[in-house]
Amino acid sequence: MNKHAYELWLIWQNPQTRQRYHIGRLLHDSDSYSFRYENSGYRRKLKEAMENGYKPHLAFPDINKTYSSNKLFGPFARRLPDNKRPDFHSILQDLGLPTDYTNMDLLRATGGRLATDTYEFVAPIFTSNxxxxxxxxxxxxxxxxxxxxxxxxxxxxxxxxxxxxxxxxxxxxxxxxxxxxxxxxxxxxxxxxxxxxxxxxxxxxxxxxxxxxxxxxxxxxxxxxxxxxxxxxxxxxxxxxxxxxxxxxx
Missing domain, CATH: 3.30.70.2330 (Alpha-Beta Plaits)
Structure with missing residues (x-):
């Protein structure tokens, strides 16, 4: 998988239809993080998701706001494996990550998936020329x-x-x-x-x-x-x- 300056797409899956939608963007630039909803476009984006039952995340209720933080947002950080786990080094090896991984590396590799909801993170599409x-x-x-x-x-x-x-x-x-x-x-x-x-x-x-x-x-x-x-x-x-x-x- 190719490496680029960090951006991840937040995906929501409708639990009834199993259809997935790109509903937001998480960016890491230097020491700051930002998150915003994907208001551009329609197909498989936020607008279509909301028409099919999606409600904004409780931690990010305003769909028109860009949220900023000097550390990874708590609702996303909780999706990462605990680095104090005794098997954490083995987890990194299984994911193909180095010991100097970043939170964004780990979020991308795991998808940030939880058994309790229907969110996940994926890599974006990149173009150059x-x-x-x-x-x-x-x-x-x-x-x-x-x-x-x-x-x-x-x-x-x-x-x-x-x-x-x-x-x-x-x-x-x-x-x-x-x-x-x-x-x-x-x-x-x-x-x-x-x-x-x-x-x-x-x-x-x-x-x-x-x-x-x-x-x-x-x-x-x-x-x-x-x-x-x-x-x-x-x-x-x-x-x-x-x-x-x-x-x-x-």
Whole structure:
């Protein structure tokens, strides 16, 4: 997974429909943290989430405010493993993190998931000039063929994407398939799929490879995919940024 200046997207999952939405952004700049809701755009963003039952977090009630702090916000810090645990060093090793990790490193690696709610943190999509990159864990893993080949697939192997326009839940759904074995592994998460749908439809070039494989992980964390690509000339990147709120690198 590529490293960039730190930003993480906050994702909310509707507990009834299981659909996930990008509802906020957490940023770490030098010694300060900031959090704001994702008010730009509609598809799989805050506005659509609120229409489908989302209520603002009690610690961040104002959807139009940018919250600031000189340390990681308490509601997010509580999502991190306790560094006083006797097995904490083993946790870092399992997550592939060095001993000089940051809270943002740990939040990204664990997703900040709790059994008591439906929030998680994920990495954003980055672009620099005409290039882009992001990574994701395959969605819907338990419903398809991945477990048949999980002990055979290796980091570095290619996957390919296919559009699924007849998908009743998401007209911009994108299927993930093993290029080597031809098996359907699942889908790109919906908060990324609109972006990738436009990339594919506009004939942009990209490579997608397996970044990590963890057969013992829960289904939604078994396989991570890394994507790098280049926008086609037909794709208006500024409109694209407006629609999908891509993080532009400076």
């Amino acid at each position: 005409s290039h882009f990159d992001f990574d994701f864990y395959i969605a819907g893993w338990r419903h398809y063929d991945g477990d048949q080949i999980i002990h055979n697939i290796q980091p570095g192997e290619q996957v390919r994407f296919e559009l699924d326009p007849d998908n009743e839940q998401d007209s911009k759904a994108v299927i993930v398939l093993s290029d080597k074995y031809g098996k359907k592994l699942g889908y790109i998460p919906a908060f990324y799929s609109g972006f990738m749908y436009e990339v594919i439809k506009n004939s942009s070039t990209y490579n997608a490879n397996i970044a990590t494989v963890n057969p013992k992980a829960v289904p939604q964390l078994k396989v991570n995919i890394a994507v790098v690509g280049k926008f086609s000339k037909d794709l208006n990147k500024m409109d694209f940024k407006k629609d999908y709120e891509i993080q532009l690198l400076r």
